[in-house]
Amino acid sequence: MQRKKRTAMISLIMGILLLVSVFIYIFLPEHEQAKVETVKAIASVNQEQSEDTVEIPVEKTPEAEEVQTVPEEDEEKPITEEIKKRVREVVEIALDFFKKDQKIVAIGDSLTEGIGDETENGGYVGILNHTFEDHNLNVTVENFGKKGNRSDQLLKRLKEEDIENAIKDADIVLITIGANDIMKVLKSNFMNVTMEPFQQERLKYTERLEAIFNKINELNPNTQIYLIGFYNPFERHFGEIKELEIIIDNWNSAGEALTGEFENAAYIPTKDLFSNSVIDLLAEDEFHPNSSGYKLMAERVLEYLKESNKETEIDSVEVAQ
Template structure:
């Protein structure tokens, strides 16, 4: 009974934590409607001059902000060599691949990798097929899309982030009667779908090297005392790693240890996705784990 109460508390915390994400788009639409329907106010000449001056200042501020953002280049410092002259990388999966939460809006870990390759003058192309909210079943269907199929056939490396949304679906589907049982039941289905994803990619390109990037526990900083939450995330990561070990050309890259509670803020304002620094740590780990790269010196990141 005590464990079941803890699971219910866990479910409540998960749902509450996701509310800002789920309702953000609705808030934006409401704000736009209210702007359109606000009443017309008569402006006297003096007030009109002040408003025009304010608008000019706001436009200048927005222009400066855009210029600064364009000049931001998040990259990892270090010397990187290749075993091959050229490489094609396909990054695919959920919001972690899309780069949600990156304050620079440059594509999260994928953008950071791209800038790092450019700084090291490496001829590496990266195609980003990350899609927010993707689960394993949805990713499996996307592999039939012509553009993704074509990209995988030409790829030397595939980077995948997937699985966190599978966990969240179990929470939402069983919110009123949440126990460990539905997680344990669903994890077998998760493994089967992940296995099918690897089989499909190997059919399209037998020579590709696939890297599954593990997910982290975004609630550990605030709800680390809820053991069940940590158990679920750990178990699902272990399941993903076990599936990768069934394939010679599939490797697992852990990231959970990168986001353990510390004085350094690694999550975005939504408290769910990594911020720019979090993505830099992911990118550094990926570079260290990819077999096709050789690191000559210690690669470093700046905790800004």
């Protein structure tokens, strides 16, 4: 009984060591010494098992009490082949999403253009582009952001030939739009901020945003659309005006609800990134993000791209510094 327990324990240890060796082989292929040491450990356990294992002899004679074991070299061969097979599977999965060139098209307002980025790297879109380049991914990024664009203006721009052609070939479309719609109402009511004019404009904004989604799907029904939500740039200087906070939340909720009506659309929140931050995330104009703010946005967008493209090479990508 004790011998059976010991044999079972040795088999368990072998299984664990084999699993560790597979992980080392897959994830640290450049560390040859680690592979050698792992193989030695397995061989050592094999040796212990060969010494401790007793087989029932065919004949009850001293000459027949020789232990019959599988030769070590025969046992290593299927292990090696299994490891190679697993490596091929992992590589195939990792590269599946990026076998062909992927294309991201960013459309919208100044947040897409990258206004406020003191490094002049193109805001969150530029950071994403540099990130893909740093990781040698076959991802191209086209930026059609335009400072001051409202939702009605973006809807008109979608008829421009260069934007149409870009969206037709896009795997992903990123959108920032609506901040200037809010600002237009705010400028007309700043001395007397009430909810009513913002509620009325929000309904029109939602209708235009739906038209934008429909136009994108008309051009390319196979693309994935991401609507990036608003943050509150007024929190620092006008935090006492609670209506502004409510307005931002209501407009974000409207955009998020609309994306839920489209199978190929998703909403990416950003308000929490800028709320109560201990570091300065806004540019000198106190409205647009600075490079630190855009970096947080890029990280958030990348999180959602990873979620939509699981088991792909993008899953291991980190935003460029």
